[in-house]
Amino acid sequence: MPDTTIQGYPASALFDEEAGTISPLVYSDQGIYEQELDRIFGRSWLFIAHEKHIPKTGDFFSTYMAEDPVVAVRQKDGSVAVLLNQCRHRGMKICRADQGNAKAFTCSYHGWAYGIDGALVNVPSEEHYGPCFNKEEWPARRVPRVESYKGLIFANWDEQAQSLKESLGDAALYLDALLDRSPAGTEPIGGIYKWVIPCNWKLAAEQFASDMHHAVMSHVSVQVATTPEYAGKELPLPGRQLLSDQGHGTGFFLAPGLHEDWIVSQAGQREPGYDSVALAQRHAAHNAGVSAVTAQHMTVFPTFSFFGGVHSCRVWHPRGPGEIEVWAFCLVDSDASPAEKEQLRQATLRTFSPAGTWEQDDGENWVEIQRVLRGHQARRTTMSIQMGKDMNPAADPVFPGTVEGCYSEEAARRLYGHWLKLMCIPTQNDTCAKEAGHGC
Known part of the structure; x- marks a missing residue:
């Protein structure tokens, strides 16, 4: 069931379309903003880059989806992957450049390296992690939905979201x-x-x-x-x-x-x-x-x-x-x-x-x-x-x-x-x- 309140405020008090009224709290309340990060930015199509920002295999463009840093990378098959720019070890960025071309992304903290598809391909001193450690279980997180419209690339965290064109x-x-x-x-x-x-x-x-x-x-x-x-x-x-x-x-x-x-x-x-x-x-x-x-x-x-x-x-x-x-x-x-x-x-x-x-x-x-x-x-x-x-x-x-x-x-x-x-x-x-x- 849809909520009738947002962070304790009656929804209709924040915005009433029929009456044409809006509360300044929608622009200033910290709790409302935190909820936006999940309910708005977590399931809307967000602009990432133009196709010509990343024309060739390995070309990347670093940007954000709300406050989450991401990197868009052109794949070998011509598709675009959007990776959460976060190492799965301690959370450091795996790419600190704004734009360029790469064969892999290496975290500058402990050296975990990821392929352009996000797969974890190298871990320094891997033998010290023990037999239970499996690199395949620790890829960079990929944004599940990536689509484009006439040159503009958008991405969406919501796997169930309608297509970009439908949206x-x-x-x-x-x-x-x-x-x-x-x-x-x-x-x-x-x-x-x-x-x-x-x-x-x-x-x-x-x-x-x-x-x-x-x-x-x-x-x-x-x-x-x-x-x-x-x-x-x-x-x-x-x-x-x-x-x-x-x-x-x-x-x-x-x-x-x-x-x-x-x-x-x-x-x-x-x-x-x-x-x-x-x-x-x-x-x-x-x-x-x-x-x-x-x-x-x-x-x-x-x-x-x-x-x-x-x-x-x-x-x-x-x-x-x-x-x-x-x-x-x-x-x-x-x-x-x-x-x-x-x-x-x-x-x-x-x-x-x-x-x-x-x-x-x-x-x-x-x-x-x-x-x-x-x-x-x-x-x-x-x-x-x-x-x-x-x-x-x-x-x-x-x-x-x-x-x-x-x-x-x-x-x-x-x-x-x-x-x-x-x-x-x-x-x-x-x-x-x-x-x-x-x-x-």
Whole structure:
């Protein structure tokens, strides 16, 4: 039976989708966060890497699944294994490099060595472990589910989870606006930007899922400097926002070419063939649906987000209830020219990076919210999440599962609705803890 309380709080007091109310405790309570690690991150599809981060056998990429360090490794058969980056002897990392190529991973503490498939292949002084010791019983732990969608690799600790494609549902179509603009696919460029923001992961995930309207106020100063014709205004353009029962969210305008023109304002001279008309025609020839999507923001629940304007992708790695580690990179069409790729890289660097003009506005908001939530009364003051509650679904076969207009909090309500559903369903770890007094 689903729980009716979460860490002693009535579930409906934490989030009420019908009323459109949410408690600040979802962003600040340590117990709720610890439960998220199991019930949210322990059974959701989490972004790992792009296929082109690890193209060859033995290529690896170190990252995290929530707070658990993992390493993705390209196998000899072309598949990808995701290993818990933890030695089975004393728990040291078996891989301390960010990225590279390896034939094996050796723990730097006592020298246990693991093959790229996770098998324990060598133990120094093995004779001292005695006849009962069997290396085959001590492999590195593998994440049981690894799947990819158009170049993006995801992993899931839950062996019983639905497939990645099923989990994405209608959201897959809107991911295609980033991933399927060209028959050549995509590739990451410019390395990984990493920085820390003292805020809860859901503040960032929610904004990229649902919040187009914050730009009118939060980003007015940079708009005055770069695009004064848009500064402080809601754009009078048609748009859509996705409604997903899986917690994914996206919003966008239907204005072909708008974000390419916006990129130019951030990155300088327009490259030949990269003007709004030419690019829209190029994309429409491959995938007609994506050619109309512009200024898109999106979150794949729980922590993978992107902004289509400059193709900035990021993961919000949680570090407790009040901190995230952001990992971001720029994703471009593989068949774009070197000059076009460089233009996008520069636009990303200038806007959505640790020193980016737009990024700093967002981070300041989230940090200040988290500071406010140190207050005893602030954590117990119910907040509104009601914008767009009366919006009707759009009868649009091109963009299924959406409502008309992108100034709404409907996607945020769906995100928290899915969050609440998962938080109320016990896992195997809960059962083991009750039976044995500790985790499995």
